[in-house]
Amino acid sequence: MKGWLLAIVYIVLIVALSKIIPWWSVAVIGVILGVLFKGSGWQALFWGFVAGSLSWLGQSFYLSNLNEHLLLGKVAGIFGDMNPFILLVLVGVIGGITAGLSFLTGNQARKIVDQGKP
């Protein structure tokens, strides 16, 4: 499957399931989708990061925006005088790295199987 398509599938799954599954199972979904990805490791990492950061950042922004960022500001305040939107970016980056690493791991697993094939 193409990277962008996998990213969309990932985002849809995460948004749909996030209230039901424990947070770390995003990595399980990432690994499974990573297996379906044929490109290089770097590409897997890239698409995973895009999918992971967009899904977490998007969801968080949506929730926080309804709250007019009241709580976001208060939680950012715990970390010194952090700009609340840097906290949102941080959420995105962490979601991105998690998905990136899981895509990569899945992708590498696929390559073991692919090794024998021409």
Place this chain on the structure above:
Amino acid sequence: MRIFKFLIAALILGLWIWALQYSFPGKKGNLPPIGSFLSPGEGFLGSAEPMNEVFSDLVDHIPLDSEVQVQFDKRLVPHIFANNDQDAFRVLGFLHAKYRLFQMDLIVRSASGRLSEIMGPRLLERDKLQRRKGMPWAAEIAHESWKNSEGYGDLLAYAEGHNAYLAELKDKDLPIEFKLLNYKPESWNPYKTALLLKSMAQTLCARNHDISATNTQLAIGEQLFKELYPDQMSKMSPIIPKTVEYPFVPVDPKGRKGSSVIDDFISHKPLPNPPSNIGSNNWAVGGAKTKSGYPILANDPHLSLTLPSIWYEAHIVTPETRVYGVTLTGYPGVIIGFNENIAWGMTNVGHDVTDWYDIQWTNDSKEEYFLDGQQVKIDQRIEEIGVRGHESILDTVKYTHWGPIVFESTEGNGQDLAMRWIAHDPPDPMEVLTFLRVNQAEDFDDFSKAVQTHSSPAQNMVFASKEGNIAMRVQGKFPLKQKDQGKFVSNGNNSENGWSGFIPTGHTPAMLNPERGYVSSANQKSTDSNYPYYYNARFEQFRGRHLNSRLDEMNEIDTDDIRLLQYDNYNLEASEFIPVILDLLNRENLSGEALEWIKKLENWNYHYEAESAEPTIFEIWLKHLKKLTWDEMEGVSMISPQNWKLRDLLADEPAHEIFDNQKTPEIEVAANIVREAWDKTLSQVSEMSSADLHWRTYNKLVIPHLSRIPSFGNYTTRMGGSSSSLNAMRGGFGPSWRMVVEMGPEPAGFGVIPGGQSGNPGSPFFETGIEKWSQGKLFKLNFPRNPQELESTLFVHNFKPGKS
């Protein structure tokens, strides 16, 4: 090779997930696991409530006898309509849990010394002290006593409701504080209700100065001590005036007079007293003084201000009860409020009901002590204190005839002090029902009977009824004391040094419908000199006098006049000090700036307004005056006389020896001290900007979050007032609930809390009342008889019988 690459990728992923799951140690305890805390599905944003939520009705199945309907009004105040009281308590338990879970958990942990369990070793000393003060022990005693009363079932019902909410609660929906501290709430039970009441007792009736008074008397001598710390004040307007007579034969407080005070300096640092700014006002004016002809009742209890607010408003309607007011999270009834027939409120009495006894051991093993010539064995209670991330700590608390030994010396022959505290005594089993009965009271008789079972913390209970009665009752359990008994640390080797009994219920001060047309209390002395029993405390000296002089002159009063009186920033203390010290102030060689300030003080109306500078100047001046005058009491653990005494000395005895500065060879008198304090004030003031001089900056109003996370608190609200003003706003302390009720055919209630109904920092209902509160305004309180009558409903929460 490819396997190798895969393994590396999998390893990095595994490490990454592990790191996100791990709770790393931080400066103030462990950090929450980053992954779950930041994830949109189960993280902190779960507490981010939509600001413009379109509410839909809710249904829950919990253990109930029959259906309960709860309507939430626009401020998220629940109006609970149930078919019996216990169902209403179940639902209140559920709602307390839903809206104030962290607060409830923290109250219990803080009271019982279980904070280290969640916050680690840095809270260990605090936890140990709570155990040594016998807090869990006292709660167990109360709980045992309650078990025999019919009210116990009400506590169980309340706990059932609370626990039904917990059973439904998923980890991802935990309040944000639990996610931050990474722990889970525990179920509720009646023992925890006992801890809540003990925690209130700790705040309100553990104040004492025995250790510092002992040291001070030793330092300055008995004579000077008697003069500077008298029991009787020069000017006072007691809660129960002299016109009230006591037509009974008082019980003899037996006990031993004199010679029971220990004659050694005490090296232990006294327990931190609750700040002296914790006070309250309440009053009721009879129909003769009001515009409508109906009585009006007012109450504003001053407590440490926190977010969420200590109070949770609720309205309960059942066939037996219809009551509105503020509840404490952990107790199933209204503590301060009104029903169709009566309104009531409370202020703290403040009598000294905490005494200390020096234990004399038979030998160094400290297992036996002398009492009345006998050798008595101590009781040991092993306290296990859980410490997060560490092994539990075992601490042995020694219990004596007097109570637990709170202060233990490390050296062999030091002082070991045992605590005798009223809140350690088993309460009346019916204590549980006190407020539930008040909630249902129809007249003064019902009310008086109901409150008789309230023992501690003693409260000045104000009352007004639809029938037109107003009353005040000093309610609590008070020890019989000889004069001066319990003022100092006593010898613990003679049981006659203890309390010989308690003042009989009928002998506690009270009054009904006095001729002056009002009753009032503001933490001043309970009675005048004609009351036949001895008691002592450091009573408030200004607020009550101002209140009474205002009530004396006010007529044709309406609820808005009462509201404005609660918000009155006038400070009687300043008005009595300023003319005296300005008069004493030597004005030679004063700078132009100084003279300008003096002129401003001369023209000041003694109102502590947020934007004025005069209160700041006066308070700084007073601070220096006190420091310079009371230099004799500067040593370890001593106590200064009260401010009114300083004013009297300045006015009447300016050559008193106390004004002499101990560090100079010259003999100073009041005028020297006043000038020196003024010079210090001016040099301090010259370094402050004009914004710094604003009273609101100097008297910084703070409403911190219970967790002390700064960004969760409110530090931007501004208001005038002072601890000697009726609007008793001082730093982090102030009116925790302002209520005004007119008792007409249908009661008209008004009120505000400096906070909101929700305990969630991410909720639009977290700080609902703060703005109005700071402006001295009140909300009209909805008091519908049935669900149809509520004008604006936010949403309906239906509770149906069934297993959750």
